[in-house]
Amino acid sequence: MSSLSHKSPPPPCAIVIFGANGDLTKRLIIPALYNLARTRLLPPSLSLIGVDHNKKTSEEWAAQLKAFLAQTLTRNNEEVDEALWQQVASCMTFLSGDFEQPDTYQRLKDLLAELDEKQSLNGNVLFYMAVADRFFGTIAGKLGEAGLVTSDAKRFRRLIVEKPFGHDLASARALNACLLKYLKEDQIYRIDHFLGKETVQNIMALRFANGLFEPIWNRDRIDHVQITVAESIGVETRGKFYEATGALRDMVPNHLFQLVAMTAMEPPVSFDAEDIRSKKAEMFKAIHPLTLSDVVRGQYDSGIVGDEKALAYRAEANVSPESTVETYAAMRLSIDNWRWAGVPFYLRTGKRLSKRYTEIAIRFKQAPHALFRETPMEELDADWLILRIQPDEGIRLRFNAKRPGPAMALESVAMEFKYKDYFKQAPAVGYETLIYDCLIGDATLFQRADQVEAAWALVEPVLEGWANTTPRHFPNYAAGSEGPSAANDLLARDGRSWRGIK
Ligand code: BG6
Numbered sequence: 212m213s214s215l216s217h218k219s220p221p222p223p224c225a226i227v228i229f230g231a232n233g234d235l236t237k238r239l240i241i242p243a244l245y246n247l248a249r250t251r252l253l254p255p256s257l258s259l260i261g262v263d264h265n266k267k268t269s270e271e272w273a274a275q276l277k278a279f280l281a282q283t284l285t286r287n288n289e290e291v292d293e294a295l296w297q298q299v300a301s302c303m304t305f306l307s308g309d310f311e312q313p314d315t316y317q318r319l320k321d322l323l324a325e326l327d328e329k330q331s332l333n334g335n336v337l338f339y340m341a342v343a344d345r346f347f348g349t350i351a352g353k354l355g356e357a358g359l360v361t362s363d364a365k366r367f368r369r370l371i372v373e374k375p376f377g378h379d380l381a382s383a384r385a386l387n388a389c390l391l392k393y394l395k396e397d398q399i400y401r402i403d404h405f406l407g408k409e410t411v412q413n414i415m416a417l418r419f420a421n422g423l424f425e426p427i428w429n430r431d432r433i434d435h436v437q438i439t440v441a442e443s444i445g446v447e448t449r450g451k452f453y454e455a456t457g458a459l460r461d462m463v464p465n466h467l468f469q470l471v472a473m474t475a476m477e478p479p480v481s482f483d484a485e486d487i488r489s490k491k492a493e494m495f496k497a498i499h500p501l502t503l504s505d506v507v508r509g510q511y512d513s514g515i516v517g518d519e520k521a522l523a524y525r526a527e528a529n530v531s532p533e534s535t536v537e538t539y540a541a542m543r544l545s546i547d548n549w550r551w552a553g554v555p556f557y558l559r560t561g562k563r564l565s566k567r568y569t570e571i572a573i574r575f576k577q578a579p580h581a582l583f584r585e586t587p588m589e590e591l592d593a594d595w596l597i598l599r600i601q602p603d604e605g606i607r608l609r610f611n612a613k614r615p616g617p618a619m620a621l622e623s624v625a626m627e628f629k630y631k632d633y634f635k636q637a638p639a640v641g642y643e644t645l646i647y648d649c650l651i652g653d654a655t656l657f658q659r660a661d662q663v664e665a666a667w668a669l670v671e672p673v674l675e676g677w678a679n680t681t682p683r684h685f686p687n688y689a690a691g692s693e694g695p696s697a698a699n700d701l702l703a704r705d706g707r708s709w710r711g712i713k
Contacts, residue, residue: 221650223256224335224367225323229310229350230342231261231272235373237279239404240341241299243642245280248298250637252647258326259302262319264309272305287638310346316357323359334366337649344375348389355393362398371400371649374465376658378456379674380667387660396660400649405466406656407641409630410604414473414571415487417598417606424596425478427575429550434593435705436556437572438470440600441564441712443516445690446538450529459508459540459673462560464666468495469658470600471556474571475546484655488662495665499545503676507697509539510682511563514690521563521690535682538562541698542673543705555705559698563690565712569600572710592623595710605629 226244228236247253261272277300281291306322308315327334336359340350351370354360362368372390377383390399405411418424427433440462446453453461472491479486513523525532539561546556575594595609605628612624630636648656687695693712702708 221254225258226337227260228339231263235341239642241276242640248295257302266307269305273300273303339371383667401658407645410600434574434576438558440560441568443567457536468666488659497548506542508537509695510685511690512686516691571598
């Protein structure tokens with residue numbers, strides 16, 4: 212895992228995208244490959260094969276993707292750079308085929324052999340499942356039966372699996388078992404796109420590259436941690452998906468737990484993928500089993516977000532008018548190990564909140580003794596370290612300072628580091644590092660089978676409990692607010708309160 216500067220291009224290979232006409236391909240995969248071309252990090256010899264069910268020529272496929280890329284770039288006042296685009300477009304071949312038919316895989320096998328012969332790809336292939344999750348098992352199985360996923364010391368065969376990886380513990384286990392029937396664990400790259408965010412990767416740099424933070428990163432100095440992933444958007448066009456998913460499944464066992472793992476895991480002995488992933492798995496093991504009293508669910512009502520009116524969740528397209536699906540979840544986690552005993556981690560995520568805002572806020576303990584008469588202990592602000600994941604990526608340290616003047620009056624002030632002020636950032640969609648890492652075989656930023664299962668196991672009792680009880684008072688928060696009041700009660704019980712979502 213790494214930032215992409217100072218990197219060398221990956222080895223020659225073919226990338227096969229299942230779901231070549233899908234949203235993920237046009238919004239993220241192709242723009243990421245284009246950005247990799249910009250940073251000269253595409254493989255020197257590359258074949259890009261798009262597989263999907265409809266019929267089109269390779270030229271039509273490339274033209275559609277280019278048109279979409281152009282639209283995206285226009286929003287940043289950029290145009291498609293023809294020379295860069297050609298590096299991607301000249302590698303493209305479209306293969307029309309049904310994901311369920313063995314014949315598709317036979318034709319894919321022949322095509323791969325032909326392109327390898329022409330382009331010396333050394334037999335390396337990365338298969339990308341950019342398809343609905345119901346196809347994951349089928350595609351992996353058919354690739355296996357066609358003998359397409361056998362790696363050896365001379366060539367790699369890898370598989371990228373997108374989210375959602377299962378919808379509960381049993382389905383995640385079944386999917387793992389299905390993939391592991393045909394592939395070895397080190398061939399499987401389970402993506403959590405939050406780990407592609409620079410600021411999430413930076414948590415490791417902050418913790419392990421600085422002598423300053425690690426000594427205070429424990430129960431002695433930290434009072435509690437708040438992790439917020441707030442979204443201002445609603446379910447948009449994904450009503451059908453969301454009705455079967457809800458906020459907990461959609462965001463918690465994956466994105467939020469990855470943020471917890473980055474913040475709470477023990478230092479690994481090296482930056483080797485297995486060492487890091489083992490430390491994360493250990494951390495998941497230490498999380499105390501959740502009960503229904505540790506969690507709060509919410510659903511948005513109509514309201515005003517920004518300056519615009521927003522519909523209630525139950526009025527969104529493809530959503531039942533009586534839906535009991537949660538669009539908000541908050542919880543209190545306890546991590547039962549020496550570092551974190553007694554330090555609660557509070558997590559919250561929701562749609563249609565006041566702002567799009569993702570942060571990890573670490574609250575330090577108060578000074579042990581009140582020295583300042585003008586500012587009594589209860590009025591003294593606590594020190595906070597805020598890791599801003601998005602937007603305005605950066606780090607902010609809040610601490611108390613003396614207000615100028617004759618009185619010894621204190622005020623909370625901030626020291627701030629903003630990514631955009633320090634680093635010139637290359638345009639990125641967040642998938643560049645993830646795809647590059649797969650191409651060089653670095654699995655650090657990908658989830659291992661045991662991690663995925665441990666995360667589902669943790670939320671399982673809540674999923675079951677919620678499925679068996681009808682939520683009272685739904686909808687229970689207005690669109691554009693900071694979430695349901697029950698989430699405030701969750702912290703108030705411990706004598707604490709949430710930071711504002713501003
Ligand atoms: C996805 C969820 O995994 O993450 C979406 O399915 C959510 O519901 C999205 O909106 C948030 O990701 P980001 O990168 O926009 O914060």
